[in-house]
Amino acid sequence: MTFKEESVLARQAGGATYALASAVVILAVSWLIGKWKHRSEENLPPHIPSSIPFLGQAISFGQNPIEFLLAAYQKYGPVFSFTMVGKTFTYLIGSESAALFFNSRNENLNAEDVYSRLTTPVFGKGVAYDCPNSLFLEQKKMFKTGLNIARFREHVNLIEEETINYFKRWGKSGEKNLFMAMSEVVILTASRCLHGKEIRAKLDESMARLYMDLDGGFTHEAWLLPGWLPLPSFRKRDRAHQEVKRIFYEVIQQRRDSKEQEEDMLQTLIDSTYKSGRSLTDDEIAGMLIGLLLAGQHTSSTTSTWLLFFLAKHQDIQEAVVAEQRRVCGVSEGEEWPELDYDAVKDMQLLDRCLKETLRLRPPIMTMMRMCKTPQTLMGYTIPPGHQVCVSPTTNHRLPDTWKDIHTFMPDRFLDGDVANSEKFAYVPFGAGRHRCIGESFAYVQIKTLVSTLLRSYRLDLVDGYFPEVDFTTMIHTPKRPIIRYSPRT
Numbered sequence: 374m375t376f377k378e379e380s381v382l383a384r385q386a387g388g389a390t391y392a393l394a395s396a397v398v399i400l401a402v403s404w405l406i407g408k409w410k411h412r413s414e415e416n417l418p419p420h421i422p423s424s425i426p427f428l429g430q431a432i433s434f435g436q437n438p439i440e441f442l443l444a445a446y447q448k449y450g451p452v453f454s455f456t457m458v459g460k461t462f463t464y465l466i467g468s469e470s471a472a473l474f475f476n477s478r479n480e481n482l483n484a485e486d487v488y489s490r491l492t493t494p495v496f497g498k499g500v501a502y503d504c505p506n507s508l509f510l511e512q513k514k515m516f517k518t519g520l521n522i523a524r525f526r527e528h529v530n531l532i533e534e535e536t537i538n539y540f541k542r543w544g545k546s547g548e549k550n551l552f553m554a555m556s557e558v559v560i561l562t563a564s565r566c567l568h569g570k571e572i573r574a575k576l577d578e579s580m581a582r583l584y585m586d587l588d589g590g591f592t593h594e595a596w597l598l599p600g601w602l603p604l605p606s607f608r609k610r611d612r613a614h615q616e617v618k619r620i621f622y623e624v625i626q627q628r629r630d631s632k633e634q635e636e637d638m639l640q641t642l643i644d645s646t647y648k649s650g651r652s653l654t655d656d657e658i659a660g661m662l663i664g665l666l667l668a669g670q671h672t673s674s675t676t677s678t679w680l681l682f683f684l685a686k687h688q689d690i691q692e693a694v695v696a697e698q699r700r701v702c703g704v705s706e707g708e709e710w711p712e713l714d715y716d717a718v719k720d721m722q723l724l725d726r727c728l729k730e731t732l733r734l735r736p737p738i739m740t741m742m743r744m745c746k747t748p749q750t751l752m753g754y755t756i757p758p759g760h761q762v763c764v765s766p767t768t769n770h771r772l773p774d775t776w777k778d779i780h781t782f783m784p785d786r787f788l789d790g791d792v793a794n795s796e797k798f799a800y801v802p803f804g805a806g807r808h809r810c811i812g813e814s815f816a817y818v819q820i821k822t823l824v825s826t827l828l829r830s831y832r833l834d835l836v837d838g839y840f841p842e843v844d845f846t847t848m849i850h851t852p853k854r855p856i857i858r859y860s861p862r863t
């Protein structure tokens with residue numbers, strides 16, 4: 374054998390060895406991957422089976438999501454998954470499992486991925502879920518600067534005045550759709566307090582219709598269907614967005630030109646800068662003003678409606694709330710009410726507890742959601758990327774191992790410091806962590822002022838004992854047939 378032949382043979386032998394070694398490595402790696410995949414599949418949270426392809430549990434969930442989730446919790450425990458309209462949802466029930474959700478970082482459990490298809494067409498680009506979360510956190514900080522106690526002191530008078538004017542149309546007694554009234558009065562008061570007097574002055578019927586069309590963007594269709602579909606509600610939403618923005622641009626320009634320093638949110642946003650030193654653009658300000666109004670619209674109008682229905686059902690509590698108002702305002706029965714003020718509203722502790730209890734039983738945000746971006750381990754399970762991870766305040770507020778007399782409206786349960794067995798995330802109507810609500814204090818001031826003003830004029834009763842059922846078809850659970858009876862409070 375020549376040297377050349379030897380070296381060819383040696384190369385061939387080396388090649389064969391290399392090929393063999395490679396094959397072994399590939400097989401080993403595939404086996405390991407298979408084993409790992411199998412393991413992680415074994416560790417997936419329990420999955421509620423469904424025989425309906427694609428739709429999955431959509432029908433059962435849609436009929437009564439709260440019963441569905443509580444039954445699943447009893448059967449599968451605090452972490453479980455199910456499929457609806459082709460998506461997998463993993464619910465974390467109870468305080469302990471919710472900690473993963475509230476303590477998570479945005480790059481692991483992401484809010485933009487699930488919310489922005491709803492919010493961006495309504496608020497616009499560059500704000501809320503259409504910008505990096507670090508920027509949205511800066512925008513939330515600007516909102517917080519504008520929502521301070523000095524402002525709340527003015528807000529109480531503005532809300533009282535708007536409410537008195539609005540309810541003049543009710544007359545002395547009758548029966549009316551309470552939810553409709555609350556929706557209208559909440560938008561009037563929120564616009565006055567959060568947008569400033571110029572924008573409030575433009576709030577006539579046509580502007581209210583624009584807000585309604587914008588609000589029509591928050592539907593299950595908008596969340597589930599592609600945005601390019603030519604649906605009438607999508608077109609109305611997009612037209613309303615353009616028009617509202619146009620109106621806001623004019624107001625912002627006028628305010629910038631006037632050189633007057635008003636004490637309101639519009640001024641706060643005009644004067645704010647990001648950490649980088651950059652000021653907000655008019656488009657960002659307009660988008661943030663829309664966001665601010667709509668974030669508090671359904672939440673506060675449904676909450677105040679449910680609260681008033683609870684008071685109509687529990688006459689003794691309604692009387693006690695009015696008696697408390699007399700006491701904090703220093704008036705006896707038959708005497709004229711003085712103007713409300715922030716300190717009096719703050720001192721209404723029973724009303725505070727009634728609101729808190731309403732938010733326990735009827736939290737307007739039924740589910741908070743995040744897109745899982747990296748594998749998350751919890752209680753021995755691995756939640757894989759692609760699952761939509763959810764926490765439901767409504768469910769956490771009704772867990773029998775946490776709360777006593779779950780279904781009873783019992784405001785005084787909050788007198789007991791240990792009301793939710795000191796569990797951190799047992800009571801979360803305003804969320805927690807980096808996405809926590811910045812509107813809680815304003816909502817308390819707004820709802821308490823509105824309710825106190827209304828109760829000065831009227832005694833509220835259920836119509837023939839009917840307490841509204843919950844309408845589960847809307848994104849925020851509203852009352853069905855929300856008609857209330859009112860008569861003069863003499």
Ligand code: HEM
Nearest residue numbers: 668669672673676738741802803804808809810811812816
């Ligand atoms: C009863 C009234 C309200 C309730 C129950 C409520 C509830 C909530 C909840 C549960 C969240 C957390 C969402 C999540 O983690 O996915 C949230 C966030 C937020 N809310 Fe509210 N809200 C109310 C009123 C308001 C008002 C009046 C405003 C504005 C003035 C507002 C502005 C916001 C904002 C800016 C966020 C931040 C969202 C984020 O960081 O992702 N909310 N709210």
